[in-house]
Amino acid sequence: MQVPVQISFHGLEHSDAVEERVREKVAKLEQFSKDLVSCRVVIEQHHKNTSNQHHKGEPYHITINLSVPGDELVVKRDPKDPHVHEDIGVAIRDAFQSMEQQLKTWIGKQRENDRTAHKSA
Template structure:
């Protein structure tokens, strides 16, 4: 990467374990494509004032942004359900699985491996 990895924590304390997992995931992405120029990961917890004392925890909001030549790939995971993504490692896995799919699609397009659809309206006439 031309620009060093940026990891930001909002509303949550920094975690060495989380940072290590993110770095592992980025290393895997760099194996898929060596054309990543920058990466930024934001982990955020939105605190809500509620009277629900039985709630286990706040959901994690994860944003992964990759810059590659000619494109910016972004995954933003904002949980709709309050019980979704209460485990930070599950939230990270889901976000990085999604950005990995985008990166693989990008790499395939760059190699010219993307199949084009046959023109369904044109029938071969004999």
């Protein structure tokens, strides 16, 4: 990665364990392509109730912006069912699975473009 990974927490306390998990997931993405430029991950927890006492049961929203040469891949996980991502680990897993699929698709397109360019040269 050309730029260090950026991890932001909004609406919840910073967690070293969560940050480490995100860094592991980003490292896995790097195994698919060494061309990654940058990655920014935002972990949010929106609170319907303004009281800080009512955080339990609120869903996590994960946004991943992955810059690759000439493009940017984005995953924004805003669950429609608020119970789907009450577990931060599940929210992170699902978001990174989606990003992995996007990255694999992008890599496939790059390889196809390279083959097409090579044949016409």
